[in-house]
Amino acid sequence: MDEFASLQRSIERLVRIKCSNYKEDYIKRRILSRMRLTNTADFETYHKYLLANPQEADLLRNALTINVTKFFRDPEVFEVIRREILPELARRRESIRIWCAGCATGEEPYSLAILAHELMTLHKNVTVTIYATDIDTVVLQKAMAGVYDRKALENVDEKRLRKHFIGHDDGTFEVRPHIKSLVKFREHDLMSGVPIARYLDAVTCRNVTIYFTEKQKNDLTHLFYSALAVDGFYIMGKTEYVAREVEHLFVSYNVMQKILRRAA
Template identity: 35%
Template sequence: MKPQDFDFLSSLLRRRSGLTLNPDKVYLLESRLTPLARRSGMESLDGLIAELRKSASEQLMRDVTEAMTTNESFFFRDRTPFDLFRDQVLPMLRQRRAATKKVRIWCAACSTGQEPYSLAFVLKQQEAQWRDWKFEIIGTDIARPVLQKAKEGIYSQFEVQRGLPIQLLMKHFKQEGDVWRLSEDIRKMVTFREFNLLDNFAPLGKFDVIYCRNVLIYFDQSTKSNVLERMRKILPDDGALFLGAAETVLGITDKFRPVRGQRGMYLPSDADQNLMAPAS
C-alpha cells in the first residue's frame, strides 16, 4: 500500500470512529478491506481507495469503518467486572437508589451483545431481590451488522462455549440446529442502538454504571481523554466505570480514579473514598 493511501485511510477512520492506526498496521487494512473491495465490485483495494477519494460515498465510508472495527466479544469476558458488578456495585446501588429504584447501565462498543447480556444474566439470577426495581441496560456500537446479531440473540456453538456457564446455556438458550437462540425474557432486558463514541453523549441520558471495555486502546491519547471526560458528565458522583484489563485512566484524565484492589473499576475522582470497599 502506498504511504499516501495509508494516510488517507487512517485519517478517514480516525475522523469517523476514533480508530488510530500506525503504519505497521498496513496488513490489517489490506486483510480487512480487500474482501470489502471485491464484494463492492472492485478488482482490488486500490479501486476501493480510488472510489473513496472520488465519490466520498457515505455508504462506502460506513462499510470501510465497520470492516475495520474490532468485534471481539464473549460472555463474562475477564469475569472480574461482572463479579464486581454483582458483589460491589449492586449492593451500593440498592442503598443509593432506594428512593427511585431505577438503574441505568450503558455498555459502550458492545459488539454482538455478550457483555450486556452477561449483565442481564447477573440481574436475572437476583430477580427476586429486585422485583420492584427498574433496570435499563443499553448496548451501543458503531457497526450495524453486529448490533443486528446482538438483537437477534443467536450465537454459534463456539460463541456460547466462550465464558458462558453451562447452567446458563441450558436455562436461557434454545438450540436450533447448529446455533443457540437466547430466550426472549433475557433479550428484552437489553436495548441496542447504533452510536459512535465520537458523538455527543447527551441524547443517551445519564447512567449509573458504564462499561467501556477494550475499545479505548484503539484511540489516541487525546481521544481517550475526551471520551472519558464526557463519560464523567453523564455519571453521577456515585456512578461506576469499567474499563478493560489493559486500559487505565492514569495519565489520561483526572476525572476518574481506580478503585483500590478492584481491577478495571473506576469511580469519579471526587466520589466518596468509602463508596466501594474491596471485596472480602
C-alpha cells in the same frame, strides 16, 4: 496527492468513521487486511475498489471496528459486578441504568442483563435498564437477533444456559425474551461527545479504546464522567487506563479489575 490521505477522506464519507480517532498504524493494518482480501496492490487501487463496490464500505467498517468478544469475558470482572456493584446499586435506588458502550455483537450487554435478572429475582422492587450502543449497524443487527454459537457461550454455565437461552437445531443458542427485554440497542458514535444518557449508575467500555489516540481516550473519559451520576461506576478493559491528565475525574474502586468510580 497522498493516496492514503485521499483514501481516509473517502472512508470518513462512506464508512462514517473518523480515521483521526484511531492510531494511524491501526488504520493501515486494517486497510491492508482488506487489500489482501480484495487483491488490491496499493492504497490507490484499493481506493478505486472501495468507490466502485458499495458493499466494501460495510466490510471495511467491520474490519475497523472489529471486537472479538464472548459472554462473561474476563469472568472475574463480572463476579465483582454480581457480588458488589449491583447489590450496592440496588440498595441505593430502585431504577438502575447501565450503559454498555461499544457493545459489538451483544455478548457483554446480555451478560450484564443475566446478572441484572438474577438481581431483580432477589430484589422485586428493582428494575434494570441496559443501554447498549455501537457505531456499527451491522453488528447491532446481530446483537438484537441474539443468536450465538457455543464458543461464545463457553463461560456460561449449564444452569444459566438452560434458563436464559433457547437451543436451536443448528447448534446455536438464542437469548430468551426476558433477557432481551432488559437491553435497549442503539446506534451511537462515541466520538460524538454526547452521552447516550446522563446520571447513569454504571458505564462499561471494555477493550474499545485500545486503538484510539491519547486525545480520544481523554475525550472519552470526559464523556463517561459527564454520563455518570456521582459515585457511578466506570468499568474498563484489563489493558486500558486513564491518562494522568484526566485521572482526577475518577477514583479507583478495584485496581485489578480496572473498575473506577466517578469523583464528586
